[in-house]
Amino acid sequence: MVRINENYSKIRSSYLFTEIAHRVAARQAAAPDAKIIRLGIGDVTEPLAPAVIKAMHRAVDDLSSRETFHGYGPEQGYAFLREAAAKADFADRGVDVSADEIFISDGAKCDCGNIQELFSSDVKIAVGDPVYPVYVDTNVMAGRTGKNDSGRYEGLVYLECTAANSFVPGPEAAEGADVVYLCYPNNPTGAVATKEQLQKWVDWAREEKSLILFDAAYEAFIRTPGIPHSIYECDGARECAIEFRSFSKTAGFTGVRCGYTVVPKGLCAYAADGTRVEMRPLWTRRQTTKFNGASYITQRGAEAVYGEEGRAETRKTIDFYLENASIIKKAVSSCGYNVTGGVDSPYLWVDVKGPSWDFFDRLLDEANIVTTPGAGFGRSGEGYIRISAFNSRENVLEAVDRLGKIL
Ligand code: MLT
Numbered sequence: 214m215v216r217i218n219e220n221y222s223k224i225r226s227s228y229l230f231t232e233i234a235h236r237v238a239a240r241q242a243a244a245p246d247a248k249i250i251r252l253g254i255g256d257v258t259e260p261l262a263p264a265v266i267k268a269m270h271r272a273v274d275d276l277s278s279r280e281t282f283h284g285y286g287p288e289q290g291y292a293f294l295r296e297a298a299a300k301a302d303f304a305d306r307g308v309d310v311s312a313d314e315i316f317i318s319d320g321a322k323c324d325c326g327n328i329q330e331l332f333s334s335d336v337k338i339a340v341g342d343p344v345y346p347v348y349v350d351t352n353v354m355a356g357r358t359g360k361n362d363s364g365r366y367e368g369l370v371y372l373e374c375t376a377a378n379s380f381v382p383g384p385e386a387a388e389g390a391d392v393v394y395l396c397y398p399n400n401p402t403g404a405v406a407t408k409e410q411l412q413k414w415v416d417w418a419r420e421e422k423s424l425i426l427f428d429a430a431y432e433a434f435i436r437t438p439g440i441p442h443s444i445y446e447c448d449g450a451r452e453c454a455i456e457f458r459s460f461s462k463t464a465g466f467t468g469v470r471c472g473y474t475v476v477p478k479g480l481c482a483y484a485a486d487g488t489r490v491e492m493r494p495l496w497t498r499r500q501t502t503k504f505n506g507a508s509y510i511t512q513r514g515a516e517a518v519y520g521e522e523g524r525a526e527t528r529k530t531i532d533f534y535l536e537n538a539s540i541i542k543k544a545v546s547s548c549g550y551n552v553t554g555g556v557d558s559p560y561l562w563v564d565v566k567g568p569s570w571d572f573f574d575r576l577l578d579e580a581n582i583v584t585t586p587g588a589g590f591g592r593s594g595e596g597y598i599r600i601s602a603f604n605s606r607e608n609v610l611e612a613v614d615r616l617g618k619i620l
Contacts, residue, residue, distance in 0.1 A: 220356045223366070229346050229589040230254045233573075240577050250612045252541075253583035255400070255559060255601045257465040258608075259533065261514070262526035265464060268517035272510040283509040288501045290317020290473065294512045297519040298473060302458065308445045314477050314493070316500060317515075319507045321430045321459035321472040325394075326351040327503075328426060328455060328474070331495050332392060332482065339370035339390035341382065343401050343590030343597070345428070348394040364592040373593050380404035380553060380562070384417035393418070395444075396428035398435060401590045401599040402562040403554015408441050415444070418453035424482060425450070430459040430472075433531050435557045451477040455492070462559065462603075464518045464527045471507045471515045534559050537609045538602035544613035545600070548620040561600040562587070569598055580615040 227235075233253050241249060261269075275281040289295060295312040303310035318324050326347050329338075334356055340348050342365070349366065352358060359367030370390045372382035380402040387393050395414060397406040418425050427444035435442055444454045456475040460466035476496045481489040507515075517523040535556075542555040545563055555561040565572040569586035576582045576598075587597030602609070 218354070218356075220354050220358075223353050223358065223360055224350055225361050228350070229585070232589070233583065233585060236574070236577065237583050240581070244581070247581045248611075249577075249581045249583060250604065250608045250615075251583045252600045252602075252604060252609075252612060253585045255462065255603055256467050257462065257534075257603050258605055259465060259530050261465050261469070262518070262523050262530065264517045264520055264523035264526055265514045268520075268523075269510050269514040272513035275513075276509070286506040286509055286512070288497065288506070289313070289315065290506060291509070291512050291516075294516045295473075297516050298458070301519045301524075303443065303445065306442060306446070308443055309451065310443075310445055310475055310477065314475050316474045316476065316496060317507055317512060318472050318474060318500070318504065319470040319511075320461060320466075321428060321457040321474075322347055324457050324472060324474045325426070325428055327499065328496075329355055329357075329392075330499060331492060333485075336391040337368075337370060337389055339372055339387045339393040341374045341394070341396070341399070342371040342592055343374060343587055343594030344394070345396060345400045346590065348426075348428075349591075371591070371593075374399070374402055374404070375593055376551070376553075376564070381406050381410055383410065384414050387417065387423075390421075390423060392424050392426060394426045394428065396430070397441075398431040398558040399554075399560075400428075400431065401560055401585065401587065401594065403556075403558035403560040403599075404562075405435065405437070405440050405557045408439065408446060411441055411444060411450075412447045415447040415450045415453060419449050422483070423453065424480075425454040427454050427456045429456055431462055431558055431560075432458070433463040433527070434535060434559055436535065437557050440557060445475070445477075452480060455480065460515050460518060463531070464515070464523075465530065466511075466515070469511055469514060471511045533606070534602050537604060537606065540609055541600055541602060541613060544616060545620070548617065550620070555602065559602045561602070563598050563600060564596060565598050567596065569595055572598055575619075576616075579619045580612075582612050582615060 295315040299312040372386045374380040432442040459472040476493045538555040551564040553562040569588040573586040585599040587594030
């Protein structure tokens with residue numbers, strides 16, 4: 214008799230976006246002619262940049278002859294991509310991260326989910342509430358929590374992200390936590406953190422010998438000067454922070470799959486006897502054992518994002534999504550709703566003045582618009598919905614027109 218990992222039984226429901234997909238499929242079945250507009254999951258709609266396409270075509274050609282063929286790639290990713298990322302994402306911004314601290318992967322979601330394997334099973338985890346569900350669910354699966362009876366798991370530290378703190382909690386709420394997940398620009402609220410706010414977290418982590426797992430998947434949407442793009446812009450962050458980056462939203466790679474994780478040299482956690490242990494060799498060991506790298510074609514495509522053409526083209530696409538966000542923000546605000554986010558972020562966080570799943574269902578049934586109910590991101594997300602700005606302009610304009618009619 215094979216016993217299951219009982220921790221899976223603690224997980225309350227299906228993955229949020231799977232539940233939404235079921236409701237959308239039910240709506241479509243009930244109204245087969247309805248044109249459903251999807252502003253739910255943050256999935257990109259615009260094609261890849263021409264520079265990326267060209268680079269991927271060239272990479273395919275490389276694989277067609279023995280001289281330029283590539284089999285297994287280097288463990289951490291190809292040097293051409295790690296070096297391009299180290300230069301453009303860090304050195305050019307005056308931030309100290311070297312190419313050999315960058316680990317290329319098939320996306321930030323996997324890395325955010327896998328990183329917890331490096332920590333002991335009894336570390337205390339802190340997460341925002343509302344939160345991107347991957348941080349929570351992967352720790353539940355790993356047995357770091359108790360049951361979830363009241364919308365929250367026993368054993369986790371929840372950092373309230375509410376209108377009262379402008380959706381940016383400070384470290385005073387994280388007492389007793391060993392590892393804290395932070396995400397800015399935030400998914401789901403769209404809030405951004407200032408350098409002072411992030412510096413407080415870094416100072417706290419160094420003081421407490423804690424670690425910050427910083428998800429910067431949406432950094433490319435930052436347009437406001439002075440807002441940090443990386444946790445390593447803060448003094449001392451190299452000693453206490455791991456950062457995740459993604460090409461999904463930056464360059465439309467949600468289907469292509471590529472991201473990377475920065476584990477600085479010298480970043481340590483502790484063995485049971487109190488000795489300091491470097492995390493970088495541990496992550497190397499984990500990745501080389503369980504992962505064989507993003508494909509050569511993908512990495513060549515990602516490299517092109519950093520070229521002159523690729524940079525200009527991807528920036529234009531992000532500007533396009535930001536303009537979508539601004540159109541939606543204006544329309545929803547003018548219907549009398551408080552909207553956070555949508556600036557420096559593709560997500561809008563709307564106070565719907567009532568239960569979020571009811572509002573979600575209303576928009577789906579009455580306007581054929583898919584959003585994401587805030588309650589799906591945690592108890593403090595109740596009363597909100599998240600609207601994603603990833604869609605065509607035509608659909609966004611039609612969506613705001615429909616919203617204007619029913620709200
Ligand atoms: C979201 O909608 O929250 C994201 O698309 C999910 C993800 O990036 O995995």
